[in-house]
Every structure is written in C-alpha cells, then in structure tokens.
Amino acid sequence: xxxxxxxxxxxxxxxxxxxxxxxxxxxxxxxxxxxxxxxxxxxxxxxxxxxxxxxxxxxxxxxxxxxxxxxxxxxxxxxxxxxxxxxxxxxxxxxxxxxxxxxxxxxxxxxxxxxxxxxxxxxxxxxxxxxxxxxxxxxxxxxxxxxxxxxxxxxxxxxxxxxxxxxxxxxxxxxxxxxxxxxxxxxxxxxxxxxxxxxxxxxxxxxxxxxxxxxxxxxxxxxxxxxxxxxxxxxxxxxxxxxxxxxxxxxxxxxxxxxxxxxxxxxxxxxxxxxxxxxxxxxxxxxxxxxxxxxxxxxxxxxxxxxxxxxxxxxxxxxxxxxxxxxxxxxxxxxxxxxxxxxxxxxxxxxxxxxxxxxxxxxxxxxxxxxxxxxxxxxxxxxxxxxxxxxxxxxxxxxxxxxxxxxxxxxxxxxxxxxxxx
Amino acid sequence: xxxxxxxxxxxxxxxxxxxxxxxxxxxxxxxxxxxxxxxxxxxxxxxxxxxxxxxxxxxxxxxxxxxxxxxxxxxxxxxxxxxxxxxxxxxxxxxxxxxxxxxxxxxxxxxxxxxxxxxxxxxxxxxxx
Numbered sequence: 001x002x003x004x005x006x007x008x009x010x011x012x013x014x015x016x017x018x019x020x021x022x023x024x025x026x027x028x029x030x031x032x033x034x035x036x037x038x039x040x041x042x043x044x045x046x047x048x049x050x051x052x053x054x055x056x057x058x059x060x061x062x063x064x065x066x067x068x069x070x071x072x073x074x075x076x077x078x079x080x081x082x083x084x085x086x087x088x089x090x091x092x093x094x095x096x097x098x099x100x101x102x103x104x105x106x107x108x109x110x111x112x113x114x115x116x117x118x119x120x121x122x123x124x125x126x127x128x129x130x131x132x133x134x135x136x137x138x139x140x141x142x143x144x145x146x147x148x149x150x151x152x153x154x155x156x157x158x159x160x161x162x163x164x165x166x167x168x169x170x171x172x173x174x175x176x177x178x179x180x181x182x183x184x185x186x187x188x189x190x191x192x193x194x195x196x197x198x199x200x201x202x203x204x205x206x207x208x209x210x211x212x213x214x215x216x217x218x219x220x221x222x223x224x225x226x227x228x229x230x231x232x233x234x235x236x237x238x239x240x241x242x243x244x245x246x247x248x249x250x251x252x253x254x255x256x257x258x259x260x261x262x263x264x265x266x267x268x269x270x271x272x273x274x275x276x277x278x279x280x281x282x283x284x285x286x287x288x289x290x291x292x293x294x295x296x297x298x299x300x301x302x303x304x305x306x307x308x309x310x311x312x313x314x315x316x317x318x319x320x321x322x323x324x325x326x327x328x329x330x331x332x333x334x335x336x337x338x339x340x341x342x343x344x345x346x347x348x349x350x351x352x353x354x355x356x357x358x359x360x361x362x363x364x365x366x367x368x369x370x371x372x373x374x375x376x377x378x379x380x381x382x383x384x385x386x387x388x389x390x391x392x393x394x395x396x397x398x399x400x401x402x403x404x405x406x407x408x409x410x411x412x413x414x415x416x417x418x419x420x421x422x
Numbered sequence: 423x424x425x426x427x428x429x430x431x432x433x434x435x436x437x438x439x440x441x442x443x444x445x446x447x448x449x450x451x452x453x454x455x456x457x458x459x460x461x462x463x464x465x466x467x468x469x470x471x472x473x474x475x476x477x478x479x480x481x482x483x484x485x486x487x488x489x490x491x492x493x494x495x496x497x498x499x500x501x502x503x504x505x506x507x508x509x510x511x512x513x514x515x516x517x518x519x520x521x522x523x524x525x526x527x528x529x530x531x532x533x534x535x536x537x538x539x540x541x542x543x544x545x546x547x548x549x550x551x
Binding site: 011012014015016018019062114144217221224225226227228229231232278282 | 423457458459460461463464503505506507508510511513514515534
C-alpha cells in the first residue's frame with residue numbers, strides 16, 4: 001500500500017473509532033463490569049485495527065470487527081484470571097453462536113446500546129472522581145477523543161492527560177464502582193454531575209481559561225454533541241434539554257463574538273446576522289421541551305430562557321430587558337450567587353436605567369467572591385459611563401484590565417478606559 | 423466541523439416519485455442513528471425542480487427562471503447537515519446510508535466562521551507586510 005493510501009486508512013480508522021468507540025467501550029464494560037478494563041481492551045482492539053486494516057483492508061463492517069476483537073481480548077484477559085472460569089464459559093458460548101463473528105453486526109447488543117451508553121456516561125462522571133478526571137474520562141470514552149486531542153484541547157501534555165485517565169480508572173476500581181446507571185431515586189443527585197461535566201467542557205471551549213485563544217470551538221461542538229446524545233438517552237429529563245438549549249444559544253454566537261483579529265465583541269455590539277439561526281432554532285425547540293416537561297425553574301432552564309430572549313431580539317434595541325430582569329430575579333432565588341446578582345444588575349440597568357443597576361452593583365462591591373472578578377468593575381464602569389460619570393468609569397475599566405484573565409479581555413477594558421479619558 | 427451532505431437527484435426524484443416504504447424505513451433508521459449520536463443538525467428532502475425557480479444574474483440584473491432545471495444528476499434532492507470531527511467521519515457515516523445503485527451523496531464541509539475569520543485575518547496580515 002502506498003503512503004497516501006495508508007494515510008487514508010488511518011483517517012478512516014480514526015473516523016470509525018470516533019463513531020463506534022463509545023458503543024464498543026460500553027458493551028465491553030458490561031462484560032467486564034469495569035470501565036477501566038473495558039477502556040483498555042477497547043484500546044487493544046483499536047491497536048489491532050491499526051495494525052491489520054492498513055495491511056488487509058478495512059472490514060466490511062468495521063464496528064462489528066472492533067466489537068468482536070474487543071470481546072476476544074476481554075475473554076483473553078478474564079481467562080488469565082483463574083477464578084473466573086465460569087464467566088469465561090458463558091462468554092465463550094456467547095461468541096460461538098456466530099458463524100462468522102468478524103463479518104456480522106452483533107444485533108443482540110443493539111437492544112442494550114441505549115442502556116450501556118447511559119451506564120457509560122454515568123460511570124465516567126461518577127462522583128468519586130475529581131471534576132478534571134470526569135472531563136478527561138468522558139471525552140475519552142464517551143466522545144471518542146484520543147488522549148492527544150484532549151491534551152490539545154486543554155493545552156496540557158499528553159502524559160498529563162494519560163496519567164489523569166489512569167488515575168481515574170484506578171479510582172473507579174478502588175471505589176468498587178461497577179458499571180451501572182443510577183436508579184430513578186439516585187437520578188436527581190447524579191444527573192447534575194453529568195450535566196456539569198458537559199457544561200465545563202463547553203465552557204472550556206467557549207471561554208478558554210488560559211492561553212491566547214479566547215475560545216476553542218471544537219470543544220463547544222463536542223459538548224453539544226454530548227448534550228444532544230443525552231437528550232436522546234434521557235428524553236424525560238428536562239434539565240438535559242435546558243442545558244442543551246443553553247449551549248445551542250451560546251454556540252449560535254460563536255462567529256459573532258470576536259473581531260477578525262480575535263478581539264472580543266460584547267453581546268449587544270455583535271452583528272446578529274452572524275448568529276447561527278439553525279443553532280437558535282434547535283435551542284428554542286429544546287427549550288420548548290423543557291416547558292412541556294415542566295422544568296422551567298432550574299438554573300440551566302432560566303439561563304437558557306435568558307439566552308433565548310437575546311436570540312429572539314432582531315436588534316440589540318429590541319431586547320426585552322424587563323423580561324430578562326425578571327428571569328434573573330427568579331434565577332437569583334433558584335441559584336443565588338454573586339455572579340447572578342451582577343448579571344441582574346446589568347439587566348436592571350438596561351430595563352430601568354443605569355442608576356437602578358448601579359444601586360445593586362454597589363451592594364456587591366464588598367462581596368468577597370467578587371473582589372478579584374474583572375467583570376464587577378467592568379459592569380460598574382459601564383453604568384457609571386452611562387450616567388456621565390466618565391472619570392470614575394475610566395478608573396473602573398483600569399481596574400477591570402488589571403484583573404482580566406486573558407489578553408483580549410484586558411485590551412477591551414483598556415480601550416474603554418482610554419475612550420472615556422480621551 | 424459541519425458538513426452538508428447532498429443527496430443528488432435522478433429521473434425518479436425529478437418526476438416526484440415517492441420512495442418505497444422499505445427505503446423510507448431504512449432511511450429513518452439511518453437518520454435515527456445520526457440523532458442518537460448527537461451529530462444530526464438538520465435534514466430535509468426537496469421537491470422536484472419543476473416546483474422551484476432560479477434567480478439568475480446577467481448584465482441587466484436578476485431574472486427569474488422557472489423550473490424544471492435540466493440535468494437531473496446535477497440537482498439536489500435532499501440534504502443533511504451533520505456535526506462531525508472530520509471529513510473522514512462524514513464519509514464513514516454516509517457510507518452507511520441505505521442507497522441503491524447509481525445514488526450519489528456529495529459531502530461538502532461548511533466554511534466555519536472562525537476559519538473564515540482566521541483566513542481573512544491572515545490575508546490582511548500578509549497585505550500589511
């Protein structure tokens with residue numbers, strides 16, 4: 001095979017892996033009862049594919065090939081453990097049912113795929129794991145990213161991510177966390193963990209916490225893919241739809257939120273023609289499902305409803321700030337936080353004039369959590385500027401620039417300070 | 423990345439013939455997989471070009487030309503928009519589409535706004551130099 005042809009096969013293997021890995025890993029995890037072992041045997045199947053497919057060609061049903069190879073590796077491993085002889089007999093007879101397992105889709109597994117995927121998601125996001133471990137394991141096993149891709153997305157080294165995944169798998173086996181989905185009673189406690197993992201992935205992409213890049217859209221898309229997948233797995237959990245709606249609305253503005261050279265553009269200054277209407281439509285549909293399920297009073301649902309108000313307004317001037325201010329008021333009751341209060345101050349300032357916003361912001365100045373938060377002086381500066389108190393406003397923007405977490409936000413604050421001083 | 427997948431038309435689709443129930447069912451299962459994996463953003467079938475029109479620009483400005491359009495093989499009969507990790511992933515997924523002999527699906531990556539922006543920035547940088 002020529003070099004270019006081998007490259008093509010490699011690209012196809014990567015693609016098949018992206019599509020199939022979650023199904024393969026979760027089916028193997030059900031056999032092993034252990035996500036760590038399943039992930040390892042699935043990797044062995046991938047390595048086997050990387051060796052054989054460039055030489056022998058891509059099998060007609062690559063998914064079934066990976067699944068069967070993974071199961072064979074699983075059986076090999078279990079065989080090595082003498083006290084599990086009985087289990088081997090069951091698994092082996094299972095395999096023998098196929099005349100040509102390498103060429104046939106395992107239809108019996110199909111019925112359980114949905115259940116297996118749920119188990120996979122909830123095990124990868126298990127509460128015994130640290131948030132970083134949950135993120136790495138979810139991207140690896142559910143989203144099918146390679147360790148190198150995860151490292152790139154988080155500006156980390158491959159060995160750091162690999163170690164994080166090893167430690168995560170060890171924590172699962174040390175904690176004797178089997179491969180199970182939560183019961184209906186456990187769901188209210190476990191689901192928020194899964195949703196927060198997805199939202200953390202999205203936010204890491206949407207507002208990169210470090211580095212020069214202000215956002216990494218590929219991570220946003222991975223998170224959205226996970227959200228949409230989960231909507232399918234849990235069609236009656238309103239908060240899954242609420243989070244997915246929120247991410248759709250935020251992602252709809254990806255193209256509009258920076259200038260050509262990467263400087264941030266504030267929501268109200270964005271060119272709304274660049275907003276992705278398809279994303280907005282999907283967000284509104286998701287939000288509709290939230291209402292049908294009666295879940296409108298949660299943090300995600302309220303944030304999504306606020307984002308929907310912006311998405312619906314054809315121009316910044318059309319924004320219904322009174323509606324947004326009242327949504328923030330409910331959000332402040334449901335999920336009280338200084339950040340929510342700060343956003344409520346912005347909405348009040350827009351709905352009822354800058355003084356109304358400033359009155360609330362001034363109450364927040366002594367809140368410890370906001371002491372080093374650049375958006376507090378930034379918001380205060382904006383309200384002061386609208387009241388014509390330019391010198392005070394410029395001072396606030398100078399402070400915001402000092403506290404900003406990345407270069408672009410710093411530059412934005414400095415330029416606002418300069419224009420007020422000028 | 424997002425990819426627009428275009429199912430190209432043929433004489434039957436241009437004649438407005440409805441696909442068989444079996445094909446509709448198989449296509450439904452194919453689409454369901456895309457939904458389950460969270461990759462399907464939009465999909466729709468199109469009416470024959472006889473029901474459509476063209477807006478064409480010539481020296482004198484825009485004019486309207488009613489359908490049908492000539493070459494059946496060159497018209498789009500339906501489309502999907504999917505969000506995938508690579509063109510290779512789109513290829514792997516659409517290889518599984520239940521199509522008969524002679525069918526053709528064109529895969530066209532959508533110009534992502536951030537890449538477009540980066541390309542424009544690059545252009546203005548090299549112009550400045």
